[in-house]
Amino acid sequence: MEIAWIGTGIMGAPMARNLMRAGHRLRVHNRTAKKAVALAAEGSEVIVAADPAAAAGGAEAVFMMVPDTPDVESVVARIAPALHKDQLVIDMSTIAPAAEHAIAERLAKAGVDYLDAPVSGGEAGAIDGTLTIMVGGAESAYKRAFPLFEKLGRRVTHMGPPGAGQMTKLANQVAVALTLEAAAEALALAESGGLDRARVLEAIGAGAAGSWQLSNLGPKIIAHDWRPGFFIKLIRKDLRLVADAARAGGLALPGLALMQSMFNAAAAFGHDLDGTQAVAAALDRLARLK
Amino acid sequence: MEIAWIGTGIMGAPMARNLMRAGHRLRVHNRTAKKAVALAAEGSEVIVAADPAAAAGGAEAVFMMVPDTPDVESVVARIAPALHKDQLVIDMSTIAPAAEHAIAERLAKAGVDYLDAPVSGGEAGAIDGTLTIMVGGAESAYKRAFPLFEKLGRRVTHMGPPGAGQMTKLANQVAVALTLEAAAEALALAESGGLDRARVLEAIGAGAAGSWQLSNLGPKIIAHDWRPGFFIKLIRKDLRLVADAARAGGLALPGLALMQSMFNAAAAFGHDLDGTQAVAAALDRLARLK
Numbered sequence: 091m092e093i094a095w096i097g098t099g100i101m102g103a104p105m106a107r108n109l110m111r112a113g114h115r116l117r118v119h120n121r122t123a124k125k126a127v128a129l130a131a132e133g134s135e136v137i138v139a140a141d142p143a144a145a146a147g148g149a150e151a152v153f154m155m156v157p158d159t160p161d162v163e164s165v166v167a168r169i170a171p172a173l174h175k176d177q178l179v180i181d182m183s184t185i186a187p188a189a190e191h192a193i194a195e196r197l198a199k200a201g202v203d204y205l206d207a208p209v210s211g212g213e214a215g216a217i218d219g220t221l222t223i224m225v226g227g228a229e230s231a232y233k234r235a236f237p238l239f240e241k242l243g244r245r246v247t248h249m250g251p252p253g254a255g256q257m258t259k260l261a262n263q264v265a266v267a268l269t270l271e272a273a274a275e276a277l278a279l280a281e282s283g284g285l286d287r288a289r290v291l292e293a294i295g296a297g298a299a300g301s302w303q304l305s306n307l308g309p310k311i312i313a314h315d316w317r318p319g320f321f322i323k324l325i326r327k328d329l330r331l332v333a334d335a336a337r338a339g340g341l342a343l344p345g346l347a348l349m350q351s352m353f354n355a356a357a358a359f360g361h362d363l364d365g366t367q368a369v370a371a372a373l374d375r376l377a378r379l380k
Numbered sequence: 381m382e383i384a385w386i387g388t389g390i391m392g393a394p395m396a397r398n399l400m401r402a403g404h405r406l407r408v409h410n411r412t413a414k415k416a417v418a419l420a421a422e423g424s425e426v427i428v429a430a431d432p433a434a435a436a437g438g439a440e441a442v443f444m445m446v447p448d449t450p451d452v453e454s455v456v457a458r459i460a461p462a463l464h465k466d467q468l469v470i471d472m473s474t475i476a477p478a479a480e481h482a483i484a485e486r487l488a489k490a491g492v493d494y495l496d497a498p499v500s501g502g503e504a505g506a507i508d509g510t511l512t513i514m515v516g517g518a519e520s521a522y523k524r525a526f527p528l529f530e531k532l533g534r535r536v537t538h539m540g541p542p543g544a545g546q547m548t549k550l551a552n553q554v555a556v557a558l559t560l561e562a563a564a565e566a567l568a569l570a571e572s573g574g575l576d577r578a579r580v581l582e583a584i585g586a587g588a589a590g591s592w593q594l595s596n597l598g599p600k601i602i603a604h605d606w607r608p609g610f611f612i613k614l615i616r617k618d619l620r621l622v623a624d625a626a627r628a629g630g631l632a633l634p635g636l637a638l639m640q641s642m643f644n645a646a647a648a649f650g651h652d653l654d655g656t657q658a659v660a661a662a663l664d665r666l667a668r669l670k
Contacts, residue, residue, distance in 0.1 A: 210584065210588055210589070211587055211588065212588070222584065222586070224583050224584070245583065245586060247579060247582060249575060249579060249583060250574070250576065253573075254573075254575060257569075257570065257573035258570070258575060258580055258583055260569060260573075261566040261567070261569045261575070261580055261584065261589075262587070262588070262589045263589075264562070264565050264569055265562040265563060265565070265566035265584065265589035265594065266588050266589045267562070268558055268559070268561050268635075269558070269591055271558050271635045272554070272555040272556075272557070272558030272559040272562065272635065273555060275554050275555070275558060275633045275635045275636060276554050276555035277551070278631060278633065279550060279551045279622065279625065279626055279629065279631065279633065280547065280548070280551040282625075282626065282628075282629025282630060282631050283477065283543075283547035283550075283625060283629055284540070284544075284547075285539060285540060285548060285551070286539070286540065289537060289539060290539070292537060293512065293514050293537035293548055293552075294500065294512065294514070294548065294555065297500045297501055297512040297552070297592065298502070298552070298592050298593065298596075299552045299553075299555035299556045299559065299592070300591065301555075301559055301590065301593075301594075302587065302588050302589070302590045302591065303588065306588075332569065335572075335573060336569055336572065336667075337669065338572075339569065339573055340572060340669045341568060341569065341572050341667045341668065341669060342667055342669055343565045343568065343569065343663075343667050344638055344642070344663075344666065344667065345558075345561045345562065345565045345635075345638060346565060348634055348635060351634075352634070376634065377631045377632050377633050377634065378630060378631065379627065379631060379632055380630045
């Protein structure tokens with residue numbers, strides 16, 4: 091299949107690579123051209139497009155994987171004139187659910203199928219093709235995209251109408267943030283009590299306190315290893331989207347508010363381009379009584 | 381072995397029963413005698429003792445499973461005159477680490493081995509003998525108690541000196557509380573966004589947002605099933621102990637403070653004798669903007 095891939099960053103490049111390896115022809119574009127050129131150098135079936143419209147024009151399916159809501163809106167504005175009936179456009183970025191709803195409506199008028207399909211699983215999941223993919227949009231478009239999603243992720247779920255994928259991702263992110271805080275506070279308490287924190291992870295990790303965050307980021311917190319799996323900068327963006335969506339749904343979530351403060355503090359302490367687990371470094375400074 | 385078991389409540393009774401089934405002779409005592417009598421009726425090798433000292437006097441190992449720090453201190457005060465050299469006393473209640481340290485020191489003077497060995501896993505874990513057991517105290521006492529712990533739990537870890545078991549349990553509890561809030565807020569957001577929450581659990585439960593709390597209590601939150609696995613009343617007590625221990629360690633933990641407020645609110649809304657997952661009912665009332 092002829093596929094356009096717009097956005098070949100940390101996540102987008104390995105995802106596009108998995109489609110390339112599955113035998114698809116790729117037309118790639120990236121705002122910073124160098125990254126797209128590097129990807130194209132890997133395969134004879136990959137060409138670099140000068141702009142998003144040139145990538146999208148001749149493709150059966152068009153993927154976007156860019157940072158934020160305005161980036162998706164800008165790409166859509168640029169490709170819309172080049173799109174034609176029966177094309178399939180899939181946004182795998184994490185952006186506002188309401189924006190996806192508007193885009194889906196706009197493209198539907200041109201006969202273009204549109205899905206929001208944000209992912210969870212980080213760079214490792216993108217490389218291994220084991221991402222969790224949460225999809226919003228029409229059932230027929232979902233069925234059409236499913237064989238492609240299978241090359242990118244392991245758990246693919248159709249969540250409902252346009253925006254439902256993004257809303258699920260936002261629920262995922264608020265859970266991720268608070269579960270990480272749970273790990274950070276438990277380990278801070280353990281350290282203040284003189285415990286061997288690695289042994290604490292072993293003792294409590296498989297029971298009612300257990301979580302992916304505790305098992306996977308707990309050891310990094312103990313080792314003060316702040317290298318990014320997922321940037322503080324990006325979870326701050328995601329939690330802003332969560333807060334917007336919560337407000338639109340009539341909710342002010344107290345744990346969400348706390349985690350916005352914690353990650354903002356982490357950024358203020360210089361950790362914006364570190365991994366989310368660096369929230370433990372912020373906690374270490376904010377929670378000290380002496 | 382001749383074993384004294386003091387405290388045959390929701391947790392204590394099934395734990396004592398597992399030792400009985402393993403072939404030990406039990407001398408049981410409970411503040412509300414009726415529960416001890418009911419347990420004794422189950423086996424010919426179980427007798428009811430009129431007071432803690434009468435239970436402890438003739439036993440090789442003495443277990444305590446009572447609600448709070450003052451309860452343990454009161455039992456210890458009553459059994460201490462009856463204890464003799466080489467007896468083993470094991471506290472499986474969840475109480476203040478500092479109190480365990482003082483008790484261990486006091487009993488050591490009489491040649492009595494003492495362990496703090498709080499558990500996680502709730503009533504189901506107590507019944508199935510699959511509890512997580514976190515142990516503080518001397519290595520020799522731990523080795524002596526290990527064959528008994530094996531009848532009660534699956535994951536048994538020696539955490540360090542007296543009080544280390546309790547400190548580990550407190551780290552466990554702060555993680556449990558915040559991870560539960562993560563599940564509650566994610567599901568509240570999902571509901572406000574019109575998602576099928578059961579499908580959300582499926583989509584995100586195995587990834588970076590995954591946790592024991594989300595998988596086990598998420599479905600109960602969705603079903604508004606507030607029946608207790610673990611009482612709000614008891615986690616409020618535990619989080620008070622966490623706050624005391626954190627303060628003693630020079631820490632003011634922001635997520636802990638939030639969760640004390642949340643569970644206090646749940647109690648104020650009438651959920652003190654419901655399960656911890658009823659914090660979602662409190663959230664539902666506290667987080668609404670309209």
